[in-house]
Amino acid sequence: MFDFWTIFLAVVVGILYIWWKNTTRDAVLPPGPPTVPFLGNLLSVNPETVLDTFQEYRRKYGEVFSLITGSKTLVVISGYDTLREIFIKHGDVTSERPDIFITREVGKFKGVATSSGALWKEHRTFSLNTLREFGFGKRSLETRIIEEIEVFVQEIQSKKGEPFNIHSLINVCISNIMCSITFGKRYDHDDKKFLSLLNSINQNLSNENVMFVATVLPFIRYIPGDPFRIKKVLRNVDKVENHLRQLVEEHEQIYDENNLRDYVDVFLKKMKSERNNPNTTFDEDQLLKIVGELFVAGTETTSTAIRWFCLFMIRHPEVQEKMRNEINDVIGTSRFPSLEDKQNLPYCEAVIHETLRIGTIAPLSVPHGLASDLKFNGFTIPKDALLIPNLYSVFFDEKIFPDPYDFKPERFLDEKGNLKNTDKVLAFSLGRRVCLGEALARMELFLFVTSLIQRFTLEAGDIKNIPSEKGTMGITYAPKDFVLKAVPT
Numbered sequence: 001m002f003d004f005w006t007i008f009l010a011v012v013v014g015i016l017y018i019w020w021k022n023t024t025r026d027a028v029l030p031p032g033p034p035t036v037p038f039l040g041n042l043l044s045v046n047p048e049t050v051l052d053t054f055q056e057y058r059r060k061y062g063e064v065f066s067l068i069t070g071s072k073t074l075v076v077i078s079g080y081d082t083l084r085e086i087f088i089k090h091g092d093v094t095s096e097r098p099d100i101f102i103t104r105e106v107g108k109f110k111g112v113a114t115s116s117g118a119l120w121k122e123h124r125t126f127s128l129n130t131l132r133e134f135g136f137g138k139r140s141l142e143t144r145i146i147e148e149i150e151v152f153v154q155e156i157q158s159k160k161g162e163p164f165n166i167h168s169l170i171n172v173c174i175s176n177i178m179c180s181i182t183f184g185k186r187y188d189h190d191d192k193k194f195l196s197l198l199n200s201i202n203q204n205l206s207n208e209n210v211m212f213v214a215t216v217l218p219f220i221r222y223i224p225g226d227p228f229r230i231k232k233v234l235r236n237v238d239k240v241e242n243h244l245r246q247l248v249e250e251h252e253q254i255y256d257e258n259n260l261r262d263y264v265d266v267f268l269k270k271m272k273s274e275r276n277n278p279n280t281t282f283d284e285d286q287l288l289k290i291v292g293e294l295f296v297a298g299t300e301t302t303s304t305a306i307r308w309f310c311l312f313m314i315r316h317p318e319v320q321e322k323m324r325n326e327i328n329d330v331i332g333t334s335r336f337p338s339l340e341d342k343q344n345l346p347y348c349e350a351v352i353h354e355t356l357r358i359g360t361i362a363p364l365s366v367p368h369g370l371a372s373d374l375k376f377n378g379f380t381i382p383k384d385a386l387l388i389p390n391l392y393s394v395f396f397d398e399k400i401f402p403d404p405y406d407f408k409p410e411r412f413l414d415e416k417g418n419l420k421n422t423d424k425v426l427a428f429s430l431g432r433r434v435c436l437g438e439a440l441a442r443m444e445l446f447l448f449v450t451s452l453i454q455r456f457t458l459e460a461g462d463i464k465n466i467p468s469e470k471g472t473m474g475i476t477y478a479p480k481d482f483v484l485k486a487v488p489t
C-alpha cells in the first residue's frame, strides 16, 4: 500500500511534469524565443513594449513565431503576404475565436465578435444585412452623420479657440451615430449617465494591459482583491449591458412590426418569427451581446482614429494646410463635405490612410482561433493555439512603406496625384473576420476629419507640451490624452 506522502509526492511530480511540458516548446511548433522551465516565454513579453518585441522576434524567428505561456500557445503572424496566406487562403481554418478571457468571460461565446462556427456565420450575415438596410454606405446614413457633425462643430465653436480635450466630444458624437442605427436614439453631450458608460468602455479597451494579462494568465482573476483589475473590467461590462437591457426593454414595449426603426427592431422581429423554433439562436441574450459589441466596437475605434488624426494635424501643420487647400478648392466653405466629394479629395484620403497606418488603432487586431490543426511551412499550429494577426508588422514594414515612422501622406499618391497602395493598410484586419463596421468607419472618418479641417486650424493646447506620437496599448492603441486649440479658419 502507498502511504499519503507517496501519493502526495506522485501528484506533485505529475503536476510539475505537466506544467514543465506546457512551458516547453514542442518541436512541431513554429520557432520562437527560448523558453524558461515552468515560465515558458512569460518573461519575454511585456504588454507595454509588446509591439517592438514582436518586431524583434519577427526579425529573429520569421513571419510565424510562437510564444509559450503555459496556458496557451500564442502564434504571431506577421508580414503582408503571410497574413494573407494564413487568414485568407486558410480562412476556413483560421476564422474562429479562441477560448480566452474576452470570449469566455466577457462575450460568453455569443454575439458576433466573440462567437465562432455556425452561430458566428449566421449572426455576422444577419447583422451585416440589417446594418446595410439601415444605411451602411448609403445616403440616409450620411445625413445622420452630418447631423452629428453639425453638433460637433457647434461644440468646438463654443470653445472659442481656447484649449480643451476633444476626447469625450468625439466619443459622444461617434457613439451617437451607432446608437441611432441600433436604437434610433441619440444622447445629449452632457448626459452624465451616458458619459459614464462611455468612460467604462474606454477603460476596458484602452490604456489597460489587463486583457493581455488575463489572456495569458487566466487564473489571475481568482486572486483575492482585484490587483489586475479583472473584476473592474467585468463590472464595466455589466454596467454597459444593464443599460442596454433597459433600452431593449423600452423598445419591446413600443415595438411595431409595420415600422421597423432600427437594428433592435429588426432583431426583435426575427426573434418573434422564430418563437416556435426550439433551435433558434435569436434570443435576448444574443441581441444584448451584439448590440453591446456594436456600441463598443463602433465607438472607441473610430473615435481613437479621429483623436490620432487631431494629434498628427497638430504635429504636422503643413499637412493640415494642404488638406484645407484641397477642400477649399473642391468644396469651398459654404457646405459640409459629402461622400460624393471623396473621389475629388485624394490628398485628404491619403491623410486618412496615413492616420490609420501610423496610428495603428488595433495593431494586433483581435485574436483568432482555429477549427483544426494547421500545417504551415513544415510546422504545425495546434487547434487550441491563439493566432495573433500582427497588423503592426505591415504598417511599419519599410519594404512596403519606406521611412515607416514618418508621417507622410504623399506615400499614398502617385505622380498624377491618384491614390496608390492603400490596400496595404490593413487597419480593419483581413479575411472572413474583417471588421464588420469598416464601411461605416470609413464614412465617419472622411466626413468628420474633412469637416473639422474645413472649419478649424488645429494647434497644440500648450505649445510647450506637443502631444506625443507614442500611444498606450490596450485592445486599441490610443493616444495619451492631450489638449488642443481649434481656431476657426
Ligand code: HEM
Residues within 6 Å of the ligand: 112, 113, 114, 124, 293, 294, 297, 298, 299, 301, 302, 305, 361, 362, 365, 366, 367, 389, 427, 428, 429, 430, 432, 433, 434, 435, 436, 437, 438, 440, 441
Ligand atoms: C477606425 C475604426 C475601426 C477599426 C480600426 C476597426 C478594426 C477592427 C479590427 C482590427 C477587427 C478584428 C478583425 C479580426 O478579427 O481579424 C474588428 C472587428 C470588428 N469590428 Fe471593427 N473597427 C473599426 C470600426 C468599427 C465600427 C464602426 C464597428 C461597428 C459597426 C465595428 C464593429 C466590429 C465588429 C462587430 C467586429 C467583429 C467582427 C467578427 O468577429 O466577425 N468596427 N474591427
